[in-house]
Amino acid sequence: NLNSFRAVRSSIAYELERQVGVIEAGGAVAQVNMGWDEDKQRTVLQRSKEDAHDYRYFPEPDLPPLAVSRAEVARIAATQPELPGAKRDRYEQAWGVRRIEANILTSEAQVSSFFEDAVAAYGASDGKPQRLATWMTGELFRLLYADGEGQDLRQLAAVKIRPDQFAALLKLVDDKVINQNTGKKVLETMYATGDDPQAIVESEGLAMVSDTGVIDEAIAEIFAANASELERYRGGEEKLFGFFMGQVMRATKGKADPQAAKARLAELING
Known part of the structure; x- marks a missing residue:
C-alpha cells in the first residue's frame, strides 16, 4: 500500500534487497501486504494471508474481456514514432555517424529532426552525415550553448538557421567557395540573422582566394x-x-x- 511514486520507487529498491537476502539465507518470501515507512526508509508488514485466494481476487465487472490480435498489435506498432535507441543505431549503421555524436543527436526530438532534414538536403553518402554531425555538435551547439541558459538542446527549435541552410554552408566549404575557418564565421552570422550562407559570403566578400x-x-x-x-x-x-x-x-x-x-x-x- 503506497501513496506516491516516490514511495513505489523506494519500496521496490528496499524489497529487492530484502527478498534477495531472505532467499540467500535459505528462507522463503511470504505473500504479504507491505507498507512504506518514510521516516525509517523501509517497508513494514501490514497484513498477511495464508494463500492467494484469501485475497478474494475477482474480475472487474465494468471491464469486458479484451482480445488483441497479432495483426492489431503490428498495426499499432507501425504508427509509433522511432525510439531514440533505434534512431541512434540507424545513424551509426546506415549513415556511419560515430556513437558519441549519434547519442547527442538523438537526445532530443528537435535535434534529430534538424539533423535528418539537413542530411536530406546535404546527402547521405561519402561521409556527409558524419560531417554534418561534427559541425552540428561542435560549431552549431557551441553557439546554442553560448546563447542560452545551460546546455538545453531543445533551444534548437528557436534557432533562425534552417536545416537546408546549414547543409548549404557545408556545401560551400566542400566546394572550396570558402575555407573552414571562414565557414565558422559565416555560421555565426547565420545564427544571428538567419541569412543564407551564399548571401553572406557575397555581401561580405568572403569567397576563398585560390588565384x-x-x-x-x-x-x-x-x-x-x-x-x-x-x-x-x-x-x-x-x-x-x-x-x-x-x-x-x-x-x-x-x-x-x-x-x-x-x-x-x-x-x-x-x-
Missing part, C-alpha cells in the same frame, strides 16, 4: 616586410614557416585557400 597571382603578390609583400625572418628561415630556422603561413592568411583576411597558399609559400620561400 595564385593574388597569393604570390601577398607572399612577396610579406617577404619584403619580414626580410630578417626570411633570412633566418633560409638559414635553417624552418619553424618560421608557420609564421609566414600565418602572415599569408592574415594578409588575405583568412580567405586564402590554405592548401594553395601553403604550396605557393613552400615553393617561393625556398626559391
